[in-house]
Amino acid sequence: MKFDLHLHTAWHSPDATTDPWELVQAAIQAGLDGIVITEHDYLWTDGELNQLRAAAPELVILAGVEVTGKGGDVLCYGVANPLALPRGMEWGALTREVHQQGGVCIAAHPYRWGQPFEKVLHEQAAELDGIEVMSKNMDDELRRQAQELLRKYPHFAQLGNSDSHEPETVGYCYTEFTCEIRTIHDLVAAIRQRQGVACQNPARIGRKSHSSITKLLG
Numbered sequence: 391m392k393f394d395l396h397l398h399t400a401w402h403s404p405d406a407t408t409d410p411w412e413l414v415q416a417a418i419q420a421g422l423d424g425i426v427i428t429e430h431d432y433l434w435t436d437g438e439l440n441q442l443r444a445a446a447p448e449l450v451i452l453a454g455v456e457v458t459g460k461g462g463d464v465l466c467y468g469v470a471n472p473l474a475l476p477r478g479m480e481w482g483a484l485t486r487e488v489h490q491q492g493g494v495c496i497a498a499h500p501y502r503w504g505q506p507f508e509k510v511l512h513e514q515a516a517e518l519d520g521i522e523v524m525s526k527n528m529d530d531e532l533r534r535q536a537q538e539l540l541r542k543y544p545h546f547a548q549l550g551n552s553d554s555h556e557p558e559t560v561g562y563c564y565t566e567f568t569c570e571i572r573t574i575h576d577l578v579a580a581i582r583q584r585q586g587v588a589c590q591n592p593a594r595i596g597r598k599s600h601s602s603i604t605k606l607l608g
């Protein structure tokens with residue numbers, strides 16, 4: 391199943407323009423089986439999710455939260471109480487709290503904006519479950535560095551996401567899971583078991599030449 395697990399909407403991310411109804415349409419057009427909405431420091435309620443689910447029953451629609459941590463952004467899935475995850479939290483405390491709530495933590499776009507990723511990881515004693523290895527906000531160099539991290543930390547799960555803030559980029563990258571995912575608990579288990587493989591979506595690359603598509607896929 392193909393999931394884009396890093397998506398923002400205008401409902402709760404001030405920097406996003408995507409209307410949630412456009413989001414589900416764009417996700418279906420991009421060939422996705424599921425989406426996970428991850429607003430900045432906000433977790434969608436079940437009531438909000440159910441409104442969208444009613445509009446697109448063929449799509450699995452789940453929610454996580456992108457916490458603005460002290461060392462950088464962390465995607466948290468399987469969160470029960472987002473109020474215990476305030477902005478600016480150190481990664482050590484953040485990852486332990488999410489684990490206590492039964493969830494998993496994935497570092498969003500490692501090394502972006504000069505983030506000293508490994509320094510943060512070690513100094514803050516973070517217990518990360520994985521990293522994003524590709525998104526529309528990760529260029530070739532960031533993707534190469536992410537692959538190095540995967541080799542160095544083989545227990546890390548890999549995610550491919552869009553980090554989309556506008557409908558045109560939904561599904562730009564995605565994660566392909568070999569197992570069935572219907573609930574957030576299924577997703578957490580799949581990430582823990584490192585079931586996903588990050589993929590670039592050729593249908594979403596836009597006007598780039600064939601050679602650059604080959605390069606991105608390679």
Ligand SMILES: [Zn+2]
Nearest residue numbers: 396398456553
């Ligand atoms: Zn984001």
